[in-house]
Amino acid sequence: MDVKVKILRYNPEVLDESEWKTYSVTLLPGDRVLDALHKIKWEQDGTLTFRRSCAHGVCGSDAMRINGRNRLACKTLIKDLNPEKEITVEPIKGLPVLKDLVVDMEPFFDAYRSVMPFLVTSGHEPTRERIQSQEDRERFDDTTKCILCAACTTSCPVFWSDGQYFGPQAIVGAHRFIFDSRDEGTEQRLEILNDKEGVWRCRTTFNCTDACPRGIEVTKAIQEVKRALIFRRV
């Protein structure tokens, strides 16, 4: 079937403004939006620029705004998008656009780095594994699924208007270690997120939970960090 794909193009070397361009592509209902982008780039307009690596929903490179919502292009099927109508594709919001669908991810990664997303321990390293019960592992299972695609952070209205906000993803990254029984950096991380640009900025719009391609309950994770801060208990 023929599908119209409307893409928000931007090339700073040609024009200072972004502009919509519509392409017509022949696709199968089971094709993904990424297949449409590939067809356009390979067969119609080689200048179309976007990121993708694994193309199977694992690397988190191709988050973009499809029909107004943040999605991974490689996980969104054409038949789920009402292909009778035009499909709109835009870069994710709130990060500087570099070209077409490519944004500068550095502010996003900076926020992630600042929550210390690594195991913090003290004392001697044990000679064997750090044992953890299944229940303790379960506490943070949901937030281990994050692939750093930025779909959640760039769906957040607070992040659009205030780039200083850590954003949902950084809180998810912190949650993964805060609730890990083997980690000893909890206090430090909670202090970082207690900042005025930390968890208290969350207005529970649930855009992040809806956007997450891994199905992480992002807002729930943020609320758990908020409660850990209020009651000083993890």
Place this chain on the structure above:
Amino acid sequence: MPSKPAGTLYRGREGMWSWVAHRITGVGIFFFLLVHVLDTALVRVSPEAYNEVIGTYKNPIVGLMEVGLVGAILFHAFNGIRLILVDFWAKGPRNQRKLMIGVGVVWVVLFVPFVIRHLTHVFGG
């Protein structure tokens, strides 16, 4: 970065729109309270001045504005309770959509009878 980042509106769901509505009703209620405090304070100037100002409110336009005011306060109040539950009740985030439906139902149940009664006063009496 593009000088004019033209794009579509983000298509958030009820969570985002309830947040937008919460802000708008919040600002609206603030301006009502501002006027309300000022006109009530007039009674300290003189009871006659107070009566005169309050008297000007007795017209159908202000009557319709009161409908909007009560609608805004009811939404803001019950959505506020929903937000408290989302923040403090462990099962809140998972049930936020149901809570939203609850807010809508309570809002309709309280607002519709009020509108009927209020408008019969404004236009009937």
